[in-house]
Amino acid sequence: MTSADSLTALRDALRTFADDRDWHRHHRPKNLAMALIVEAAELVEHFQWRSHEEVDVLDEAVRSEVADEIADVLLYLIRLADVLGIDPVTAAQRKMVKNAVKYPPLR
Amino acid sequence: MTSADSLTALRDALRTFADDRDWHRHHRPKNLAMALIVEAAELVEHFQWRSHEEVDVLDEAVRSEVADEIADVLLYLIRLADVLGIDPVTAAQRKMVKNAVKYPPLR
Amino acid sequence: MTSADSLTALRDALRTFADDRDWHRHHRPKNLAMALIVEAAELVEHFQWRSHEEVDVLDEAVRSEVADEIADVLLYLIRLADVLGIDPVTAAQRKMVKNAVKYPPLR
Amino acid sequence: MTSADSLTALRDALRTFADDRDWHRHHRPKNLAMALIVEAAELVEHFQWRSHEEVDVLDEAVRSEVADEIADVLLYLIRLADVLGIDPVTAAQRKMVKNAVKYPPLR
Numbered sequence: 308m309t310s311a312d313s314l315t316a317l318r319d320a321l322r323t324f325a326d327d328r329d330w331h332r333h334h335r336p337k338n339l340a341m342a343l344i345v346e347a348a349e350l351v352e353h354f355q356w357r358s359h360e361e362v363d364v365l366d367e368a369v370r371s372e373v374a375d376e377i378a379d380v381l382l383y384l385i386r387l388a389d390v391l392g393i394d395p396v397t398a399a400q401r402k403m404v405k406n407a408v409k410y411p412p413l414r
Numbered sequence: 415m416t417s418a419d420s421l422t423a424l425r426d427a428l429r430t431f432a433d434d435r436d437w438h439r440h441h442r443p444k445n446l447a448m449a450l451i452v453e454a455a456e457l458v459e460h461f462q463w464r465s466h467e468e469v470d471v472l473d474e475a476v477r478s479e480v481a482d483e484i485a486d487v488l489l490y491l492i493r494l495a496d497v498l499g500i501d502p503v504t505a506a507q508r509k510m511v512k513n514a515v516k517y518p519p520l521r
Numbered sequence: 522m523t524s525a526d527s528l529t530a531l532r533d534a535l536r537t538f539a540d541d542r543d544w545h546r547h548h549r550p551k552n553l554a555m556a557l558i559v560e561a562a563e564l565v566e567h568f569q570w571r572s573h574e575e576v577d578v579l580d581e582a583v584r585s586e587v588a589d590e591i592a593d594v595l596l597y598l599i600r601l602a603d604v605l606g607i608d609p610v611t612a613a614q615r616k617m618v619k620n621a622v623k624y625p626p627l628r
Numbered sequence: 629m630t631s632a633d634s635l636t637a638l639r640d641a642l643r644t645f646a647d648d649r650d651w652h653r654h655h656r657p658k659n660l661a662m663a664l665i666v667e668a669a670e671l672v673e674h675f676q677w678r679s680h681e682e683v684d685v686l687d688e689a690v691r692s693e694v695a696d697e698i699a700d701v702l703l704y705l706i707r708l709a710d711v712l713g714i715d716p717v718t719a720a721q722r723k724m725v726k727n728a729v730k731y732p733p734l735r
Binding site for chain 4: 440445448449451452454455456458459461462463
C-alpha cells in the first residue's frame with residue numbers, strides 16, 4: 308500500500324481518533340473482534356425479514372443505514388488489523404490465492 | 415478511489431472470481447451478509463478463551479489464521495458492498511465524520 | 522419433555538404469537554437463524570468494552586437488559602427449532618454425551 | 629422451574645462438566661457470550677447459501693448437524709445465564725409479555 312491508499316488513510320485517522328479519546332486501553336483485539344461482530348449483526352438485521360427481491364429495491368433511507376453498517380464493519384476491521392499489526396489487504400490478496408486453489412473455476 | 419487502489423483491485427478480482435464459478439445467483443446481499451458474519455465469528459473464535467495478555471503473544475501459526483479470517487471478512491464486505499452498489503471507503507469516511515460528532519475528543 | 526415443561530410452554534406460546542400476527546411466512550429457518558444471531562450480538566454488545574471484573578458488578582439496570590437479550594436468544598432458538606421440527610433439549614442432551622467423549626474430564 | 633425441569637437438569641450437568649474440567653476460570657460471561665455467538669454463526673452457516681425451499685428439504689445428515697448447532701447455542705446460553713445468576717425461562721416469559729405489548733396481535 309502506498310501512503311495515498313484509502314485504507315491506510317482510514318487506519319491513520321482511526322489511530323488519531325483513538326488517541327484523542329484515550330481509547331487505546333479499550334481497543335484490545337478481543338474487544339475489537341466483539342465490536343466487529345456486533346456491527347456485522349447490525350448489517351444482518353437489515354436483511355433478516357426481507358426477501359432477496361425486497362433487498363433489490365431498498366429505499367434510499369435504508370440503503371444509507373446499510374452503508375453506515377458496512378462502514379462500521381470496515382472501520383473496526385481496519386482498527387483490529389492495525390492493533391494486531393496485520394495488513395488486511397496483503398492478507399486478502401494471500402487468501403484469494405488460497406481460494407482460487409480451493410475452488411477451481413468452472414471454465 | 416483511483417483505479418490503482420487496493421480495495422478496487424480486490425473488488426474487481428472478486429467479480430471475476432464469482433463470474434468464473436457461476437456464483438452470482440448465490441451472491442445476493444442477504445446471503446453475503448450471512449457469510450460475512452460467519453467469517454466474523456471465526457475471527458471471534460480465536461479470542462474467546464484467550465485473555466488480553468495471551469492475545470498479545472499469539473504465535474505465528476495462530477496469527478496467520480487470524481490474518482486469514484480478517485481477509486475473509488474484508489473480502490465478503492467488499493463483495494457485499496459491490497453487489498449493493500455501495501462504495502465502502504466513501505461510506506467509512508462519511509461515518510468517521512458522524513462518529514467525530516457523536517464522540518467529541520477529550521482534548 | 523412433559524406438557525408441563527417450561528420450554529414446551531414457551532414453544533406453544535410462540536406458535537400462538539406468530540399465528541396471531543400472521544408471521545409464519547417470515548418465520549423461515551433462514552430468517553430465524555439471522556434473527557437469532559442478531560440477538561446474540563445484542564448480548565455480546567453488553568460485554569465488548571467491559572472487563573471481566575466490570576461484568577462481575579453489573580448494576581441492576583444493565584443486568585435486566587442482559588436478561589432481556591438472553592430471553593430473545595432463547596425465544597428465537599425455541600422458535601427456530603420448532604419450525605425445523607427439532608427438539609432442542611433432546612439435541613442438547615445428545616450433544617453433552619458427545620462433548621463428554623471429546624473433552625474427557627481431568628479427574 | 630421445578631427440579632425435574634429439563635433446562636435445570638442441563639444447567640446442573642453443565643456445572644458438573646465445567647467442574648470436572650477445571651473450566652470455571654474460562655467460563656466468564658464475556659467469554660461465554662463470545663462462544664455463544666460463534667455457535668450461532670455455525671448455525672447460520674448451514675443456511676447462508678441455501679434458499680428457503682432448499683432448507684425445507686434438508687437431508688438427515690445436515691439436519692443432524694443443525695440439531696448439534698442448536699444444542700451448542702442452547703448449552704452456552706444456559707451456562708451463560710447460570711454464571712450470571714439469571715433464570716432464562718423467567719426472562720423469556722417476561723420478554724414475551726413485553727413483546728405482546730410492542731407487537732399487538734392483528735386480530
